[in-house]
Amino acid sequence: MGGACDGEGAPSSADTLRRQLVSPRLSSKLQQQLGDALAVTAGALPGWCEVLLRRCPDLFSPGSRARYFHATSFGVSRALHWSQEQGVAAVRAAYAEELAALDRARLEAEVSSDAQALAEVVEQVAEVEDRIGRDRMGALRSDIARVSRDALLPSAERLMGLHAGCASALEVQFEGESGFGSGVTQNFYSAVANELLKAKHQAELPLWLAEHAGIDPEGFISHPGSLFPRPLPPEAPPAVREAVRGRFRFLGRLAAKACRDDFIVPLPLSLDFLHLVRGGSLTYDALPPAGATGGVASAYAAVACELAAADAAAGYDDPAARRSAAAAAAAAEFA
Template identity: 30%
Template structure:
């Protein structure tokens, strides 16, 4: 096991061991190494590339099966008598088990007995095709894992302030939070999911000054190209390389980006632009006890409560943030994962300093051969660097740093000071507040059984490319519709043609959350259901839409349903779809509902 741990660590962080590191491609390289992607390779001083083992190649199926059987032992879970090998291997040798098995262990051990039993009953219901009925001999078992729920009413216009009060009062409690909004009739799962979505967006506002913000045009274009690939945040090596080709250090932030792909309801420049993921903005000593730190405590409570209640957040935190929150040390390559431009500049400065010092070391017997530091052929003095944090001239790295020029003699001190401000003392207060808030709900150490990319999936769900077949297999059709209904076929075609932004709007319209849980649309609970909505015009009373009147072509029909809009029950993932006369009419009405049907839960 010790040798396997060493091998896994070598494959995971192998890029950090290369003699020469090109940080311009570090976001893709580090993400691949951390994710254990198959076929990832790196080239250093050796002429041939090194291929690392993928994470899946280290999984032991027999141990995974044994862990699965152990997690079905109700007595050992209830009595806290799980064998000692289970927590040791799952935490310290997590590469031996697939993600799904570790996720089951997490839900069975992290939240107490009641939630463990509830989770086991959900798994049993999924495996057997449904839960036991109340009249069966298992009806008493159904009540064992029933969770208490705490209903709270909040103001939609003051989500952040409401969240602070709610988490202060109820984060430590074992109850499941259910949110409602003043002046609205909606209750249950849908409003609760939307609350966590709205809170996620509010926590990304630039006015809070919580996160690093990037307004460089090159990086913004690269982020757009990355975001076009899907709902999950991925890092493109080519884009990163192009972004870090410039010699300039990170500049001040001015441009905003809508969270997670955003929507048209957001104002320009309102939200942080973080194409590589969110990471805390360094705080100078004078601000480390202020409002920003309290927001990170709220973030910790909210993230933990979302995980505890199996809610999703629309919060693209960077992998470096997860590592730092878990107490892992960070270095220059971690900066490259959330600010490749700054990392590239620091790496060039460090390399230039080493190159300038090399001749002096080689000529120790003669006169000093040391030459000045050159940055891309430019003398260091011409860069006009001072001891302030790149991108934030108000953050002085040393007392009076705005008046201290960076020269050959203090260049190493400057680089170390920037690294400390970016990864150390400048973000220590925020990370400590996040950990403190998180630990109020359940121990943060429980997340040690996951990798950083898996934590992203656990908190934010996963993206999915929809095809007609995938949708047909995942959606239930009832009350007037079957999978072979012409209306249903065109509806599935429309969904498969949605782009990323439209897909997010559809999910938020139907479920209250713009993201999918692990497992995609098939994993939605309750299962997504589409039923026939009777036309509201007078002709509906005479039989509604005539059989066979649906037109597959794009022509606009004249049936009674064409004036109606689709409606949903977010608490049950339930879509009421009128039998439109044609596909084009259906698209127009659906898009109108997605764009205008946000912001309130009312009766339909």
């Protein structure tokens, strides 16, 4: 089932077949099993869940596979937290109308400056929230880290290196600022994503293909709408290779930490890149469309095909002769 992607954003025949293989009954049965908080936290789910999801994952809907992943991949504390959140979400939905009515009453009390009514509404909301979270067993541990906005990228790299192996949630605060909570932590991930798109960092360490070369007034790189890693030339120094690998390792840790804690790293990564990260392969259909690169991609592809054909026909044994033939072919193509 590991078919190649048929181009950026275009559904392939393999994707269509996967959707046709999904079994609603199996997906529903898996959802029921994951609703048992005790079985999830104790690791006592039926054996068929792991066997079928490992051997025949396409039989299950993406949503049910995602729920199984969250429930089984991050240890007991995360499994317990996830199970409790599922239960709390269901209970909160049952109290949705009551909470909405209390919210309207709170707004009316604030508009009319009625302190007594506002206090009563706040007390009622607290009672409802207490009923919603009554069955909770503890809370997920959080680690608080402070980073500097002035040196955000180096600070983030050090933080991810130190916290990569920690199972606890990560909460970020900025030095010299009083804000805290999930909003500030999401701002951290968004700010780091912006740093990775800045032209100065791209000039220091080229990570992305930017076909439409140029810099916008805000100092960000220009790209065709999706980011794909920039291949390194064979003569790239070892230090540069290691630095690029380190930066992508940092990006992987950042994205993993954000996804695990339900945050977003807003980088417009190429679907083809994500397909490769998942172990897939690409066909020639994944190349940019004609004219998108001003003919550069097609010219390079033509040279590569010509060199392969010439090499096969001539059977060069002398490296110097091979380099000379390659230079002549390239000069003729790009003249």
